[in-house]
Amino acid sequence: MSQQKVDRYKKEKYNRKQQLQKEKRQRLLYRIFGGIAAIAVVCWIGLSINARVQANKPVSYTEVDLNAISDYMSSQTQDS
Secondary structure, eight states: OOHHHHHHHHHHHHTHHHHHHHHHHHHHHHHHHHHHHHHHHHHHHHHHHHHHHHHHSOOOOOOOOOHHHHHHHHHHHHHO
């Protein structure tokens, strides 16, 4: 081996731990951000589906006859 190759090998060997730590940090960051992005996409899809289901859901209305209450209130005011 030439002296240049030997020097390069020694330099790589000297920095190997720092390089491995740097690669591990990068992989961890990619996993974290990838997980966050995946969760965001899943939530967005879920909310979109929920919005479509709610929009297509029929609305029911209930009629209330308040005549009995009005009659009762008017009889109470007349008695006083």
